[in-house]
Amino acid sequence: MAPSSSGPGRQVLILKIRGSTPLGVTKLKLSCFTKYLQIRIPRRRNTCGEFYLSFISVGVFDSPMATDILKLMKTIVITGGSDGLGKVLAEKLAPDNKVIILARNEAAMQKIAAETGCSHYVCDVRDAKQIASTFGKISEVHGKIDVLINSAGVIVNAELVDIPDKTIENVITTNTLGTIYAAKAALIRMKEQKEGLIINVVSTAGITAKATRSIYNASKWAITGFTKALQEEAAEYNVRVTGFYPGTIRTNLFAKAGLSLNGKAMTTEQAVKAIEFVLSCDEDVLVPEIGIKPL
Secondary structure, three states: OOOEEOOOOEEEEEEEOOOOOOOOHHHOEOOOOOOOOOOOOOOOEOOOOEEEEEEEOOOHHHOHHHHHHHHHOOEEEEEOOOOHHHHHHHHHHHHHOEEEEEEOOHHHHHHHHHHHOOEEEEOOOOOHHHHHHHHHHHHHHHOOOOEEEEOOOOOOOOOHHHOOHHHHHHHHHHHHHHHHHHHHHHHHHHHHHOOEEEEEEOOHHHOOOOOOOHHHHHHHHHHHHHHHHHHHHHHHHOEEEEEEEEOOEOOOHHHHOOOOOOOOOEOHHHHHHHHHHHHHOOOOOOOOEEEEOOO
């Protein structure tokens, strides 16, 4: 939503305020913000629940408040953002950040974008060229990338001899190569920025082994090794890499694979809290790995 003219030297900025959220800079969802000198507290809102604020045009960086707002809002890219953990992450992080979700399901992403205000791009993480092209578009439109959360993933649960070759390929390309491709595309930008954070959602399957999980374990163990090696490599550019090792999370991951979810499982909200902790850490502090599981 671009600012509209409201008289000489004056514009109107439209901000969406969620529910009864107070007018605090950490809670303002800015969809378009260029210049202002001072903000009047709004006394009316339209039928869409959008507040109208008047401001006088000056350079945005002349205002300490503007600078504070821009610093607080990070650009966060989430793969697998159309459902499961990725979706809940987008819903939780969007109010205070510029969130960009990637997935193959455009209809699902459009619905999430409408509900949260996040941006979305159709992208198959299994395709290296699509990843490179999409991250190029993100850089052009949104500028720097502060955080990448690799959340895309699939599962297979069967004895090796019973798993079709196409299924093996899909699990390895999605979980392993997809994570690597996205991390590479993000790191190219973060290396130039000399800062950034990559969070790889690995799973306890990346540090344990189980019968009928050979392919899933293989795809996740590979990312464990990749994450640990990338931590050392990226540190040279002041880029942090964290491995997130959650136990079973109650999502539709199992249902999509035709499996039933048995035993204890965490909610997606509980898993999100752990990722929020990593995001809240100081930029000169690395969380190499974090694991959580249900009691």
